[in-house]
Amino acid sequence: MSDDSSLLTTSTIPTKSAPWLGLSILLLAGFVTIFDLFVVNVAIPSMQVGLGASFAQIGFIVAGYELAFGVLLITGGRLGDLFGRRRLFIVGMAGFTLASAMCGLAPSADFLIVARVFQGLAAALLFPQVYASIRVNFNGDDSRRAFGLLGMTLGLAAIAGQVLGGWLVHADLFGLSWRTIFLINVPIGLFAIRAACCIPESRAEQRPALDWIGVILVSSGLTLLLVPLIEGPGQGWPAWSLWSLGGAAALMATFYWYQERQRIAGRLPLVDMQLMRQRRFALGALLVLLVYSTSSSFFLSFALLVQTGFGLDPFVAGSIFAPCSVGFVLASLTAPRLVARWGTRAIVAGALVYAVSIGLLITQVQKAGAELAPVRLIPMLIVVGAGQGLIMTPLLNLVLGFVKENQAGMASGVISTVQQIGAALGVAVVGILFSTALAAGDGAAVQAGQYASAFVAGMLYNLGAALLVCLLLLILARAQRSTN
Template identity: 40%
Template structure:
């Protein structure tokens, strides 16, 4: 089957507004992964429920998001990427309204799960639709815009959640954080007709056993890490984790032997793409994990309010925005893959500056010296992401795009969950040891773990974009 395009060729003069629809859709979905990070205590105070519900307000979204991303990518190959994109945005908007109106913690958690499932339909379609709309150097420029949007959304989520909760617009408190999705989605849906309909050039069959194995494996790996102290993981969680790894091993074996695999087998013959998966996991573990540590330290260690904790991330967001624009518009086209190690170097400098800030700030005081370090972390991440996403997908064939997009986004969410679990656990375990200086020392320890993950990211990223296939 050939690629279906609903719009006539001359309509592609609207490809940049259509790209805006895709990027807004990505930002809206990824923003919600972290928007309740700062607001969760206010939600719990309003709705009640058990203390564990505070963790589930965020992770009820992340879990189905991570589990269903690969399936969402393949469904786009089959049914059409624009169709799945629009369906996902509509479902996401309806779930957002339901979250804002939720009368209890249990219902909010359920609606958050629906949001995550809808996001898994939206996110994997972006890359395929960009490939359908752009060609030549414009493709690299358009793909390079994805990384900055993803990074900004991840960092701006806590900022937006803190600002909206503190503003208490019309008495809405935390509910405004979900209602803000409604006008954004209206813009996305208004621009959606400009998108071409696109699907895999060769129509793949749907792999039901592979889908079940991928969902079960991913879910069993992610679930035990949610809200857990990874330094003291109980035996039953280890059993679930090992069962998930076993299910993923069976999934990999099934993909190699299946006549109609869920993932294109050719992806795994490409060393550059395998390196991109490792890089994405490590990078988003650092950025999401450090966001969590900074917010926890500000609220629990420095005893700041929800607004101050959210606003403190603005230097990170500003640095990310500036560097992303500069890298996407100029640096990647001029210097190519060399931008990635420079970005990681700046990010590493920011982490070391954060260590120094936590070391020199008196316990219980606001760490003003941390702000320049956060700006450097944002600058480094902003330099890295456009180059990474451009190179990670550059050598792929059209029939590989849906699988690659779903898998790359899935490991991003896995990395984010691992980062929150590992770095959050390092901080909480250290901060809970007692004494006024425990919290700053725990934040330093989390920063050192993050530097080790940056080293992993640097090693893996050296192979990203490599053209050779095994």
């Protein structure tokens, strides 16, 4: 997750701790950061009731974490290189624990939004240290085993976010309802901070200064882009939202100019824009953006459909959705072998499976309407999850394989950021379609039918994005053949 090649030459401070013991703490941290990415979806209806949150505020609660997480991932990796990865792990975990407590005790929707942004910022400091520490402390077969365990852990975190999160909200422990999904992080975080001494300290030997101006420009630009997309529709697109979008375009253009200026001057920019001039990498980054924009938005729409629309409790809703995550994990484990045998064609086939399954799911919900039995969606949810698994992991490996070794760290940081920004952007766009469809519905219609129609409207974006992914993958495959 580091943004430069300094991970290739790393100094490790000797420690008596066993790396495998430290790995268990790193995996725990990876679990909670991804768990909190998914768990909010099952608690959305409870938050709406408990906090009186509007649809736009719910969008911010979901996307605020992803946005903050995404814009500081590159920075988090660089800070670990500079000051020590174990040290940044402890700082990040402390911030994540504090932010989780703030989320769990939030008195209002606006306070929860701020706390979620803080939680995302802390996760961005924490998460890159997990990848980097595994990379520098394990070699050969041990490295493959460690990263395999990490992949499995992150997949289980996605499943637990639906099932365990749903149970926590349903159980209403101590009358805390949705607040327990955040407060459970507090004892876990305190334990991880105490046990962090088991993680060997490491830092990069070459430690160039961090491009803080670049950090401010890209963070501000992305914030000005996403805030009006989430808030604007509910307010009828007021003037400030249009000015905000214009400001976002100006800041992103300034960011590009400044990064080029840094590169030409011989200083290390936050993002080397030469990367984006490599046609295959730029196309791959767009593919990652589109694929991940369909992920969190799908979770959000499904949670609203089955909980608010059809009145299912969070545990039942999470249990119905869990097979989707199981399909994702199983397909992710199978995908590398398929790609090894069939190459990019295997990813294209996965994209087709994903697009067709979304289309069939939309058709199923549209035809059933208010008479839909959510449990009957399970077979198609499994296929949707499998389609995601056949695309996401091999696509990341494919795209990162386009860059030179000395650009691998920066490219990894860029792609990781694109993943989270894509997720936040998808929530914003699907939120617009979903809320617009609800507002345009017949007030006398059954609530379940209204939410079924809104789900179909929101998922039309996901279908369009999935079809575009298929087209771009075919173009990418053709570009690879011409290069080879």
